[in-house]
Amino acid sequence: MTINLILFYVFSAILVLSALGVVGAKNSVHAVLLLVLCFFTTSALWLLIQAEFLAIVLVLVYVGAVMVLFLFVVMMLDIKIEPLREGFIRYLPVGVLVAAVMLAEMLLLIGVHNLQVAAPADPAGASNTAWLGMALFTQFLLPFEVAALILTVAVVAAVMLTLRKRSGARYQNPSQQVAVKASERIRIVKMPSIAKMPIAPKTEAAP
Amino acid sequence: MNFNLHDLALLAPEDFLLGAACAILFIDLFLKQTQRAVTHWLAIAALLGTLAIVLCAPGQVQTAFNGAYIHDTVATVLKTFILGLVAVVFVFSRRYLDERKLFIGEFYTLMLFSTLGMLLLVSAGNLVMVYLGLELFALSSYALVAIHRDSGVASEAAMKYFVLGALASGLLLYGLSMIYGATGTLDLAQIRAVGGVGVNGLAQHPTLFAFGLVFVVVGIAFKFGAAPFHMWLPDVYEGSPTAVTTFIATAPKLAAFGMAYRLLESGLGTLAPHWSQMLAALAALSLVIGNLVAIAQTNIKRMLAYSTISHMGFLLLGLLNATPAGYAAAMFYAICYAIMTAAAFGVILLLARAGFEAEMIDDFKGLNQRNPWYAFIMLLAMFSLAGVPPLFGFFAKLLVLKSAIDAGFLWLAIIAIVMAIVGCFYYLRVVKVMYFDKPADTSALELPRDLPLRWVLSINGLALLVLGVLWGPLIGWCYRAFGLPG
Structure with missing residues (x-):
């Protein structure tokens, strides 16, 4: 057992547990x-297979920007989680059962030991x-551009769904x-500095 | 590996549509609500311009961007009808949207982006492009369903569509990752060439390859709306504004056929014996569930949703043959289905007024007395959907049934015929309601002043009759697309 393998198991275990x-x-925060924590351990796993750039970007973009924003939203909205969790316990056994059966089937069918993972490509020391x-x-230019288009659509849709013009x-x-x-x-209003006091009309008492 | 301008030239339809969509997005910002018609006509012009470019493209098969984009006749046929149908949807929707204060520029831009996604999807040459094209199309349509923000039903429909669509995309993506893991390549042509053996000296993973196939089939069935993955369809059809339903019910089914063809034939063609069995099961279930449940519906949009499920069953009959003739029959069916459904929804949109959706079957009572012409158009649509000769739908059904029997699925063909007869009941009920029931309101139908709507709807309805007689050129085009003598 190399140190890499031990680290892989440790990080994977933390990843799975934190995902659960x-x-x-109970608390959305x-x-x-x-x-x-999930993202951090994922990025650690990527570091283990020497995908440094992806690991750093994951921490910078997701943890640094997206999750902080997410945390703001969650704290501001003050979501009451209880009504959302109604039936969680009731459906839990079914869900766990289905997941376990699927996992067992997949393991039996594919078999983990038969799988060889291709070594990460090492293109001439780049x-x-x-x-x-x-x-x-180069190779994935078109998909890259289409992904940008999808983001544009997301912006248009988000604005359409949330922008409301309030009257008043x-x-x-x-x-x-x-x-x-x-x-x-x-x-500028010109006003004489000394205003003449209007002389009140004498009101003489009638004789 | 390098990029050159030739690649962009091959993508001319997509380039043009993208440019036009961005321009319309920008121009629309400066228009007042009274000038919104400019957006409407610009969007239609953009679609027709793209259509012209598609039709002018050279005939031979070419690829661009290292195989990420395929230009062939299959793509050309599908793009032609996708663009035409979206343009028809625009014409049909204008008045409906206007009366519901939904006549906004975003409707048009999102539709155009969605169309762009469909065009990319039917031309996809690798797994990444399949997925991205699908997402571009799907993301726009989720937003379109939710366009009526103040309607609770529409929001619910959008939520269901979004969650189930995301789930389907996840399943598809999982399957694609398995296929990538088994073959070591994303390119569809290469996947077909190496099969389960794998490139770059990877060990053989035939099981993993077949395992990926299962998820891919599930993803495709979701997008088609084939049973048992049809749950989203009735709610989305009923809940979204009828204009959006018309869109979702027509062009995307052509795109879904394109996706199925690219993935199953271009990529996983070597596994055809496996997937044609899976498709047979999906087809049988769709035929039975779609036709039986449709009988119980009183809402015509919901009825048409179940009718869609049954038609997807018919479409799969052609697909499961896994021969060029089968694909041609399935493509012909998809085109036929989309044109018929557009006519049916067009009549619903014509009858809808401000505050009245015309979505119950009872709303069609005595339509013949109130307006014989549009009752006749609806009659053509219903007869064609039921598959009554000599209308368009009959020949499409004939071809897919023949293809299923050729593939050795006689039992499936028998189920299909029985279910087609069961299906006649609910289509003919609409006709009966229109022609023999007494209307609640006997005054003549007040026709909208939107002349393009009335003309295009009439042409669409009559096309069912004309194409039912002169279907030769269209099926010939479909045959040529798959390399058969037309």
Whole structure:
């Protein structure tokens, strides 16, 4: 048993346990934090197979940006998890049973020991990042561009589903603000410094 | 490995559609609601322009981007009908959307992006492109179902569609990863060439290869809506706005056929004996469940959803033959189904008014007295869906049945015929309601002033009659696409 193999088992065990925790956690903040742990251990696994770039990107992008945003949303929304978990215990045995049967079938059918994993390609000493970049922008250029399109669609759809124009809301109009003239900003009102006191008409009492 | 301009030239239809969709997305921002018709006509022009480019493309088989994109006649035929049908859907939907305050630019941009996804899907040359094309199409359609934000039913339908669609994509992706693991390549042609043996000196993994196939078949069945993976279909058809239902019910089925053909024949053709058995089971279940459950429906959109499930069963009859003649029959069936369904939904969209959806079968009572012409169009659509000669649907059914018998699935052909006869009941019920029942409101139907809608719907309905007689050129085109003498 090499140190790599031991590390692989340790990280895998943490990964599986934390993944189970994500699904099972009562508190949604805990679930998000466990998901962060999932990503960390996944990136450790990638480091073990020398996919350094992917490992770093996973931590930077997912843990650093996506999950933090996620945590913000979860904390702001204050989701009551209890109603969502109704029936969880009731369906748990069925779910576990189906999952176990499927796992057993798959293991029997494929057999883990028969599987040989292809060694990661080592293209003439190029670094991990360079190799990934080359593959993405030559061989997989079209899929890469289509993936970008999917993101565009996601933005359009998200805006369509969430943007609501409320009537009566007050907005600033930047173009009007910029085009303002000095004369519109301030109105100078000339006023005499000493105002004559109006003389009140004498009201003489009638004789 | 290198990129050259020739690759982009081969993708001219997709390039044009992408450019047009982005331009429309941008132009629409500067339009007032009263000018929204500009978006409408620009979107139709974009589709027709793409269609012209597709039809002008050279005939020979070519690939681009290292095999990621395939240009062949199968793709051309499917793209032609996908683009045409989406354009028809645009014409049908305008008034419906306008009356429900859904006449917004996003409807058009999302539809165009979805169409782009379908075009890429039917031309996909490797597993990644299959998946990405599918996602581009599916993601846009999830959003389209949810376009009516204030409707609870529509939101529920969108949620179901999204969750089940994501599940199906996950299953498909899992299967694709297994196939990649077994063969060591993503390219469909290479996968077919190496089979379960594997490239780069990988050991043989025939079981893993077949295991991946199972998940791929499940993914395909989900997208077709074949039983037992049909659960999403009735709810989505019923819940989404009828304009969106018309879209989901027509063009995507052609794209799903394209996906099935690429994956099962171009990629996994060596496993045909295995997958044709699986498809036979799916077909039998779809035929039985679709036709029997449709009888109990009172909502015509839901009825048409179950009718779709049964038609997907028929389509699979052609596919499971795994010969060029079988694929041609299945493709012909997919085209025929899409045109018939477009006509049926077109009539529903025509009858719908502000605050009235015309989605119950009872809403069609006595339509003949109120407007004989559109009752006749609906009659053509229903007879054609039922497979009554000499309409279009009859010949399509004939061809797939012949293909199933040729493949040795006589029992399946018998089930199909019995179920087709059962199916006649619910199609003919709509006809009976239209012609023999007394209408609740005897006044003449107030026709919308949207003349393009009325004209295109009439042409669509009559096409069922004309193509039923002159189906030779179309089936000839399908045969040529699969290398048979047309």
